[in-house]
Amino acid sequence: MRRTACALLLATILASIHPVAAAEPPAAPDPEAWRFTIAPYAWAVGITGNVKVRNQTIDTNASTIDLLQKSDSLIGLMTYIEADKGRAGVYTDFVFAKLGFGASQTNYRNPIAGLKITTTANAALTYQLFIIEVGGLYELFHWPSSTQGSFTALDGLAGFRYWNNSINATFDATANINFSDLHIDRSFGIAVARSDVIQWVDPVIGLRLRHQFTPRQQVFVRGDVGGFGLGSQFAWQAVAAYSYSWQYTGYDIAAAIGFRALGVNYAQGGGVDALAINEIYYGPIIGVSFRF
Secondary structure: OOHHHHHHHHHHHHHOOOOOOOOOOOOOOOOOOOEEEEEEEEEEOOOEEEEOOOOOOEEEOOOOOOOOOOOOOOOOOOOOEEEEOOOEEEEEEEEEEEEEHHHHHHHEOOOOOOOOOEEOOOOOOEEEEEEEEEEEEEEEEEEEEOOOEEEEEEEEEEEEEEEEEEEEEEEEEEOOHHHHHHHEEEEOOOEEEEHHHHHHHEEEEEEEEEEEEEOOOEEEEEEEEHHHOOOOEEEEEEEEEEEEEEHHHHEEEEEEEEEEEEEEEEEEHHHOOOEEEEEEEEEEEEEEEEEE
16 A cells, blocks of 8 residues: 555656646648639730831731731730738739731821831731739738628738830831831831830839639739839739539639720820830630639
8 A cells, every 4th residue: 555655646646747738629621721812814916006116107906816817826825923921922913925917907007108008918027025023912901791701801012013115117118218217127028117126114013802602602803003204104904703612622713704905195205216106905804713
């Protein structure tokens, strides 16, 4: 009995010195962990406005169907990427398209006396467009709804949009003037007004409104303005889209459809070297996103 009592006393003393560690509960998922979204998409572009190449002004008015008949890559190499952590995030957007305009979608307004021009039967204008936008996002307001999984949120955004353009205008030309003085190439009665790469960077600020109807259905509307004379004179954008998502092997996959319009007013140089872009690019968008 004395041995048993001593053993119990010893065990009590040891337990007080080295208490048995309680089993720790499993760690909860970090609500502030980074989340990533990759969304390749197609933008079926239509264009209205005008461009100026070597002081030759060309009015453009082409629908998506018109451009499909002449363009090499009307739809291609467009991707949106976003990474967010809590209420803050960063994003980038890539757009590349090579657009071809036929004679029926272009009209030349030439200021030089004595120069008669008409568009050729083939592509009268080739326009290569490359845009990269990078920026940051922050959720300004969040309004939960009484419906399970439903909410409305307003995000502020700020960033930069890099433009890279090249334009070739081709036309028949007959004139008693020196084409070399105009910096226009001429061969067999065909003249080409070719721009060098036109590039600039616009600051951009805007808002994005998101509404989650259900855990699977969302609609968003985004608007921004930029340029302010620091790159282009002025630029603007409006986007609206609806998406439906589902789970697949641990990933959130969503199909989206919407409409996008992007406008810009840019000018540089003077005289025969004057270049200008005053265009609105518009059309439906369709894509798929992967969130993880």
